[in-house]
Amino acid sequence: MNRLEKLRYIADSSLGGLHANEHLKRRILAAAEGGSSPHSSRRFRPVVAIAATLAVVLAVMALNTVPPLVSADHNPPQVSSQALGSGRTGNERADLGSSTVMISSAGTVPAYRNLWASAEGGVYPLLRAEGRWYRLMSSPSSVSASILTAPIGQVEEYSSEPSLSTSTCIMSNTVPMGTPVYQVSGMASTLLAAEINGRMRLFQRVSFNGSALIGAEKLKDTLQISGHITGMELSDVGTVTDSAAAENLYSTLLGHANYESAGNVSSSQSLIIFLDNGLAVQLSVRGNRFGACGVWNCPDFIEAFRSAVGK
Numbered sequence: 001m002n003r004l005e006k007l008r009y010i011a012d013s014s015l016g017g018l019h020a021n022e023h024l025k026r027r028i029l030a031a032a033e034g035g036s037s038p039h040s041s042r043r044f045r046p047v048v049a050i051a052a053t054l055a056v057v058l059a060v061m062a063l064n065t066v067p068p069l070v071s072a073d074h075n076p077p078q079v080s081s082q083a084l085g086s087g088r089t090g091n092e093r094a095d096l097g098s099s100t101v102m103i104s105s106a107g108t109v110p111a112y113r114n115l116w117a118s119a120e121g122g123v124y125p126l127l128r129a130e131g132r133w134y135r136l137m138s139s140p141s142s143v144s145a146s147i148l149t150a151p152i153g154q155v156e157e158y159s160s161e162p163s164l165s166t167s168t169c170i171m172s173n174t175v176p177m178g179t180p181v182y183q184v185s186g187m188a189s190t191l192l193a194a195e196i197n198g199r200m201r202l203f204q205r206v207s208f209n210g211s212a213l214i215g216a217e218k219l220k221d222t223l224q225i226s227g228h229i230t231g232m233e234l235s236d237v238g239t240v241t242d243s244a245a246a247e248n249l250y251s252t253l254l255g256h257a258n259y260e261s262a263g264n265v266s267s268s269q270s271l272i273i274f275l276d277n278g279l280a281v282q283l284s285v286r287g288n289r290f291g292a293c294g295v296w297n298c299p300d301f302i303e304a305f306r307s308a309v310g311k
Helices: 004-015 022-032 040-065 243-256 299-308
Strands: 091-096 099-104 126-129 132-136 180-183 191-196 199-206 229-234 238-240 258-261 269-275 280-286 289-292 294-297
Touching (some): 243 299
Antiparallel strands (some): 091 099, 132 199, 229 238
């Protein structure tokens, strides 16, 4: 028997008009009361046959009353599949020549990213030039020489304890002595570059050992990137990819940030500012405070950024 819908026809043909009525029920019960005499086994055989016949009849009746268990749907649900690693995730890396920048799709919330190199032996990889401190960046892994100025000098002192250095020359605990040091074109003293192990590496200005601003400097002097901003990313909040909107946010930061100290901000949130030369700079964020070269407080920027991303 291959199809359930033929069960009724087969049962009708086999039973020969037998009906599961009250008379059949009484015959079964009467046979069951016959006891266990030596002849009971012979009398019990018809009972078994009749009971089996009744089961078949009941099954036929059930087919007429119970909805079918097998759907006649000729359009079963389709299961879609995709090879591992294919498609777009919404957070795509774009290789922009000398650097790699994360571009987040609209609506995605970026996770925390740290562009600065980690400390080694409790001290960050640093470069000091003209009395200003710069921290090595882990991203990008190299910088194109085409975006650099002529050398501003070369490393004259190498020290594993930069906080103990009292000289005024270019000094580093990472860049070998005699290595030329460059600025990034159009960004004055915000970013420096020097070769390490055969690669031109980027350094961003930071505060170190109680030293941050020099003279009458302000935030704009430590981040001379106005006119070069293409986007911003505030981890756990959102991403602004419109360059005009990002420039406006930067103006809010410059105009409303208040300097607090020459210290640092320790946090797991960061503001990444993307630049038109393929590079990016970073500020650590904790609440309304921002840290890179000194600690700055600017609740107006946080409010404006949340408004820009619709939060």
